[in-house]
Amino acid sequence: MYKVILPIIDLDIIVVIFLVVILHTYKTKFKMDEKKINKTYVYLIITTTIIIILEILDKILLLHHSTILVPITKKIINIIGFGLYPISAFLWMIYLLQYFNLEPKSKLIIMPLIINFAISLLSYKYGFIFEVNNLNIYSRGTFFFTSIIITYFYFITSLIIIFKNKEKTEDKEYINLIMFEAIPFIAAIIQIFFNNLLLIWGSVGISLVIHYIYIQEKLLRYDNLTGVWNRMTSELYIYNNFINKNRPFSLIYVDVNDFKLINDTYGHNEGDKALINIANFLKNYFKDIGKVGRMGGDEFIIIIYKENEIQVNSIIRDINLQLCKYNIKLNKSYKLTISTGYKKFYNNYSRITDYIKDIDELMYINKQKIKKKLH
Structure with missing residues (x-):
């Protein structure tokens, strides 16, 4: 039956x-x-x-x-x-x-x-x-x-x-x-x-x-915490653009300022929230013009199809302006600020790691300038 x-x-x-x-x-x-x-x-x-x-x-x-x-x-x-x-x-x-x-x-x-x-x-x-x-x-x-x-x-x-x-x-x-x-x-x-x-x-x-x-x-x-691309996906995407060399692009390297201080003062849970908030801000800002990935810790990378340095400079200035407004909206007892390094891709790079290393160094220089202004 x-x-x-x-x-x-x-x-x-x-x-x-x-x-x-x-x-x-x-x-x-x-x-x-x-x-x-x-x-x-x-x-x-x-x-x-x-x-x-x-x-x-x-x-x-x-x-x-x-x-x-x-x-x-x-x-x-x-x-x-x-x-x-x-x-x-x-x-x-x-x-x-x-x-x-x-x-x-x-x-x-x-x-x-x-x-x-x-x-x-x-x-x-x-x-x-x-x-x-x-x-x-x-x-x-x-x-x-x-x-x-x-x-x-x-x-x-x-x-x-x-x-x-x-x-x-x-x-x-x-x-x-x-x-x-x-x-x-x-x-x-x-x-x-x-x-x-x-x-x-x-x-x-x-x-x-x-x-x-x-x-x-x-x-x-994707990165499990922030929801943006993880390092593997980001590097693969950059590598594909690097190999093709048929579409001009630039990379922006982003580092969260005083992230250790946020962790030490407010705890790791609040530190995680800070990373999530930064990631959400970057995702929303670049949703139509670029891709956002987390390279690890408090470092992010953005791939944008802008080869004009004036345009990229304008974007960087606007990011910092919009981040100030975003801080007001978040209403936290600390402010989220970032350091950036960026560079257009040129064909004279033989290895993608050299290109990323140069951008990382530019970001570090920018970070040191911001520290000098604050102290």
């Missing part, structure tokens, strides 16, 4: 296996107390995995009619399932807020979850969302669409968050986030026409797998 049900649940079984493997890998690779976003992603995987397992059990119970325990078990499964459906979407929304360093506008955003859970719990006795009689026959209740509406409310809210923060993302990153929502949406449309298929939650699991793959790729290319 399981031959009848297996083709319906086989996608769910495969997805559950993938999610369990990802969950194990993710929890091993990331410290759970390190970042809230890591915790949220793990909770999202766990919630989705439970929902899919419940979906599998629910279909298996359709084959059994011999005992009164089957309808009771099925009721419990549906109560948990309907209670968890919006939680998965809610966690995705929270994940996106953390992804873009945003805060929920109101704590009341959790109220629909509480209402849905209460209605799901009361459905055991009153059949608000569903009813399962002693013959194991399932029927919808008056409030059947409550959890569905709440789930879609959170998914639509998540989509709005992605749209509003498009400028903060690269094209590939933006597409990945949109695809997370698009895959379940397409699956839901297909399931409307073929209601014997189980696609929606399996597709959410597939979205989680795809996003996990993207996270792994991002970890290889």
Whole structure:
């Protein structure tokens, strides 16, 4: 008899296996107390995995009619399932807020979850969302669409968050986030026409797998703290430009002034925040004209396609002006300032390391000039 049900649940079984493997890998690779976003992603995987397992059990119970325990078990499964459906979407929304360093506008955003859970719990006795009689026959209740509406409310809210923060993302990153929502949406449309298929939650699991793959790729290319390119990606990008020599470019080397003082005075957590703030400032400033990478510690590098030294000088002056305004916005007890060194690439360089070394030296000279002015 399981031959009848297996083709319906086989996608769910495969997805559950993938999610369990990802969950194990993710929890091993990331410290759970390190970042809230890591915790949220793990909770999202766990919630989705439970929902899919419940979906599998629910279909298996359709084959059994011999005992009164089957309808009771099925009721419990549906109560948990309907209670968890919006939680998965809610966690995705929270994940996106953390992804873009945003805060929920109101704590009341959790109220629909509480209402849905209460209605799901009361459905055991009153059949608000569903009813399962002693013959194991399932029927919808008056409030059947409550959890569905709440789930879609959170998914639509998540989509709005992605749209509003498009400028903060690269094209590939933006597409990945949109695809997370698009895959379940397409699956839901297909399931409307073929209601014997189980696609929606399996597709959410597939979205989680795809996003996990993207996270792994991002970890290889981006600095984990600041979100800008890491040293390897920066140097590879510079090297490719160095080899091609068909597009003029300049490099700006950036060093955060008195970073050690910030660490020693306010602690390493505040030091990390200072680096994140500098990285965000540079990313926003150069989003249309250059690429930003972290070379290590408090040093950053910017690749810009400007060969005119007057233009680069103008940019440097404006960076310092805008950074002053940025400090006012941050309202910290310390000020973020930078030293810079920059140079147009010339074909007389035989090695990229020599080019970067020259820029680093120019930055150091600039740093010494700033120190003399301050003392």
